[in-house]
Amino acid sequence: MAESPRPYMPEPSRQNKRSLGVIVEDILIVLAIPVLWLTIFRLDGGIYDVIQWVTLGAMVVVFVRRINRFRKPPTAGDADAPTAN
Numbered sequence: 001m002a003e004s005p006r007p008y009m010p011e012p013s014r015q016n017k018r019s020l021g022v023i024v025e026d027i028l029i030v031l032a033i034p035v036l037w038l039t040i041f042r043l044d045g046g047i048y049d050v051i052q053w054v055t056l057g058a059m060v061v062v063f064v065r066r067i068n069r070f071r072k073p074p075t076a077g078d079a080d081a082p083t084a085n
Contacts, residue, residue: 025062032059 035055038048 021065025065028058028062031055 032055035052038052
């Protein structure tokens with residue numbers, strides 16, 4: 001019996017793929033925004049201070065990771081790599 005033809009499934013492009021690290025960084029940045037409101041609402045307390053310090057540390061880590069990623073030259077498989085025409 002003949003096999004039915006499979007529908008064409010294009011390969012996912014490299015541009016649409018994002019690493020897990022970048023996704024986690026983006027989530028941390030979005031979660032850090034509400035932490036700023038703790039200060040705006042003048043909420044005092046030990047737990048709020050801990051949350052703010054942890055968030056500051058996470059933002060420093062995100063900042064350093066992104067700076068290092070921008071400094072690294074693109075490789076041949078990257079979406080931003082120049083193509084030879």
